[in-house]
Amino acid sequence: MKKLYIHPLPVRIWHWTNAVGFVLLILSGLQIRYLDLFQWVTFRTAVVAHNWIGFVLIANFFIWLGFYLFSDKIKVYHPELSPTKYFQASFKQIQFYGYGIFRGEPNPHHPSAYRKFNPLQSMMYQIIMMMLVPAQFFTGLLLWDVARFSSIVEALGGLRVVDTVHVLLFIVFSGFIVVHVYLASLGHTPSAHFKAMLTGYEEIEDEEEHH
Amino acid sequence: MNSSHPFTGLMAGLRPNRLVIAGLIGLFIGLAGLSAQAEEVELAKAEKDCLACHDKEGVKKTLQNGEVLSMRISTKAYVESMHKENSCEDCHADLDAKTHGKVKSDIKSKRDFTVSQGDVCKECHKKKYAQYDDSVHAALIKEGSKKAPLCSDCHNPHTVQSVKLVQPIEATPCVKCHEPIFKAYSKDVHGLERVAKGKSAPLCSDCHQAHDVKAASLGEGVKDTCIGCHKEALAQHADWLPNTGRHFAAISCPACHAPNAQRRVNLRLFDGATNAQISEKSGVPQFARLANDADAKGMGLDERALWSLLKEFSQEGADNKTVLRGRLEVRSGVEAHQLSEKSKALKDCNVCHKEGASPFQSVTLTIAGPDGRPLRHGVQTAVLSSLTSMDSVRGFYAIGSTRIKLLDILLVLVVAGAVCVPLGHMTIKRLFKGVRERLEAERLAAQHAAAAGAPQPDETAPK
Numbered sequence: 001m002k003k004l005y006i007h008p009l010p011v012r013i014w015h016w017t018n019a020v021g022f023v024l025l026i027l028s029g030l031q032i033r034y035l036d037l038f039q040w041v042t043f044r045t046a047v048v049a050h051n052w053i054g055f056v057l058i059a060n061f062f063i064w065l066g067f068y069l070f071s072d073k074i075k076v077y078h079p080e081l082s083p084t085k086y087f088q089a090s091f092k093q094i095q096f097y098g099y100g101i102f103r104g105e106p107n108p109h110h111p112s113a114y115r116k117f118n119p120l121q122s123m124m125y126q127i128i129m130m131m132l133v134p135a136q137f138f139t140g141l142l143l144w145d146v147a148r149f150s151s152i153v154e155a156l157g158g159l160r161v162v163d164t165v166h167v168l169l170f171i172v173f174s175g176f177i178v179v180h181v182y183l184a185s186l187g188h189t190p191s192a193h194f195k196a197m198l199t200g201y202e203e204i205e206d207e208e209e210h211h
Numbered sequence: 212m213n214s215s216h217p218f219t220g221l222m223a224g225l226r227p228n229r230l231v232i233a234g235l236i237g238l239f240i241g242l243a244g245l246s247a248q249a250e251e252v253e254l255a256k257a258e259k260d261c262l263a264c265h266d267k268e269g270v271k272k273t274l275q276n277g278e279v280l281s282m283r284i285s286t287k288a289y290v291e292s293m294h295k296e297n298s299c300e301d302c303h304a305d306l307d308a309k310t311h312g313k314v315k316s317d318i319k320s321k322r323d324f325t326v327s328q329g330d331v332c333k334e335c336h337k338k339k340y341a342q343y344d345d346s347v348h349a350a351l352i353k354e355g356s357k358k359a360p361l362c363s364d365c366h367n368p369h370t371v372q373s374v375k376l377v378q379p380i381e382a383t384p385c386v387k388c389h390e391p392i393f394k395a396y397s398k399d400v401h402g403l404e405r406v407a408k409g410k411s412a413p414l415c416s417d418c419h420q421a422h423d424v425k426a427a428s429l430g431e432g433v434k435d436t437c438i439g440c441h442k443e444a445l446a447q448h449a450d451w452l453p454n455t456g457r458h459f460a461a462i463s464c465p466a467c468h469a470p471n472a473q474r475r476v477n478l479r480l481f482d483g484a485t486n487a488q489i490s491e492k493s494g495v496p497q498f499a500r501l502a503n504d505a506d507a508k509g510m511g512l513d514e515r516a517l518w519s520l521l522k523e524f525s526q527e528g529a530d531n532k533t534v535l536r537g538r539l540e541v542r543s544g545v546e547a548h549q550l551s552e553k554s555k556a557l558k559d560c561n562v563c564h565k566e567g568a569s570p571f572q573s574v575t576l577t578i579a580g581p582d583g584r585p586l587r588h589g590v591q592t593a594v595l596s597s598l599t600s601m602d603s604v605r606g607f608y609a610i611g612s613t614r615i616k617l618l619d620i621l622l623v624l625v626v627a628g629a630v631c632v633p634l635g636h637m638t639i640k641r642l643f644k645g646v647r648e649r650l651e652a653e654r655l656a657a658q659h660a661a662a663a664g665a666p667q668p669d670e671t672a673p674k
Contacts, residue, residue: 159608171621174626
């Protein structure tokens with residue numbers, strides 16, 4: 001085993017702030033939407049908390065964006081431009097999670113400081129971070145003060161449309177968080193990836209051990 | 212100048228301060244004289260002649276429909292009225308002194324007489340008449356209403372006084388037609404304060420205007436009036452109410468400030484381009500026809516019917532798309548006048564934001580009728596939570612209570628899937644534990660065998 005520093009401090013701060021924030025947003029969002037089912041706090045408290053956490057996470061998003069824009073670590077998000085290579089690698093990764101992992105086969109992806117994501121993660125995180133998360137923040141901002149942004153809300157098709165997009169993304173993130181936690185437990189030990197996201201160091205199995 | 216002039220001599224004899232005092236006394240005497248003259252209006256001979264007959268008990272006329280029109284005019288009330296400076300002929304120029312009182316009346320009814328006199332007021336009160344002409348009252352008359360008020364229904368021309376003198380509140384002319392609403396008002400926070408504190412609290416015309424009165428449930432006029440007096444309302448609500456601007460736009464004030472009222476959702480038709488509320492054209496009863504056609508069973512418009520009705524209106528409106536803007540409001544005019552003290556107003560978010568909340572159990576579609584009054588048709592409550600009506604009612608949404616049901620199902624499916632897939636994966640992984648261990652053992656054995664069979668580096672090295 002060797003240790004590789006693949007999660008820089010700003011990324012870890014962003015990640016855990018984001019994680020706690022998203023859980024709180026999901027919980028407060030659940031109460032706001034399903035007041036008949038959940039009444040952990042008053043409705044107003046849930047709304048105010050939801051708004052504040054939303055703003056914290058918007059600021060947090062810019063920490064993440066700023067870090068990657070102004071460091072060479074942005075390479076971790078560089079897409080594989082050859083579709084053949086990308087789909088082959090993705091297929092291998094899917095094959096691993098769907099079959100190889102049961103047989104104890106090694107993970108086909110070998111992380112490094114500049115290639116920490118496997119092909120599936122790479123695509124998924126680009127979609128999430130550059131499309132879904134900004135869309136959620138944007139719709140959330142519009143819903144925070146509908147009257148202030150009424151012209152944008154109207155242009156997007158009305159309040160009901162904006163809210164439906166926000167809720168659809170909420171559903172996606174609710175599902176994502178559960179799967180994300182499970183996938184994070186599929187390291188060489190169940191806690192390996194969690195520890196790595198806390199310390200920054202990922203334990204990498206030596207190449208020789210696989211062959 | 213000759214100083215021996217008698218006036219100059221008199222002036223010269225007075226000291227400056229005495230001159231000022233004398234001037235003031237003169238002015239006072241002059242004003243007092245004018246005032247006395249104003250109080251005791253000296254009627255002209257012509258008016259005295261008219262009143263000589265008309266200020267007698269029992270002066271009346273039987274009209275063609277059998278109604279009896281009192282012709283009595285109290286001289287006392289007349290000289291105290293705003294019209295005391297006017298001559299009788301100013302308004303009754305059509306009367307011929309030669310035939311007056313000598314021929315049988317050609318007036319059909321009291322209403323007919325009132326209508327025939329309507330234009331007389333316009334001669335002097337052009338501005339007020341123009342306002343009235345744009346009102347719901349005038350629109351009703353143009354549509355043939357026999358009840359809507361004309362000038363003299365509210366202002367008796369022979370006794371009319373300044374509105375500033377209207378006391379008590381029951382003297383307001385609106386009571387005659389809107390009695391149930393007035394009764395509610397007289398017991399609500401405004402009515403009670405009006406009686407207790409006078410004009411600091413509003414009477415009917417302060418909110419609804421006296422002459423250009425519009426249907427309160429159309430437009431935003433009354434809300435603007437509320438904010439006109441309660442200027443701090445928006446800021447005060449913003450202290451505790453999230454999305455204050457949206458709440459102000461989508462909820463009428465009485466919906467929260469008449470806490471015991473029943474509420475409903477009013478979906479109003481607007482022109483998407485001009486943002487103006489759509490009105491039914493006079494003589495073309497399009498709304499009722501389309502709504503009735505779309506709702507053959509009379510159960511209220513469903514999502515599909517609402518959508519097709521909007522489409523029909525959009526076509527009629529040429530390039531402009533017709534959209535619905537929803538508003539939460541109280542169900543009746545009486546309830547809109549049951550305003551409570553501020554401390555009793557609704558502040559509990561649960562009243563509206565919980566599934567099944569009562570305000571969303573009644574939905575109506577509204578258009579401004581040709582007479583200025585709202586035309587309504589019932590809408591099924593399911594449209595507020597249906598995915599297919601998302602476009603139709605896109606302008607109205609209340610978190611929690613009008614949520615789209617399909618999204619709830621999707622959430623359950625996604626979360627269930629997100630939990631079940633890992634559980635399934637984990638289960639398979641456990642089931643394969645034996646296989647993994649066997650394969651791992653085989654791999655290790657193969658590695659050992661390979662290591663044992665492989666030539667040693669020093670053996671293979673060239674000597």
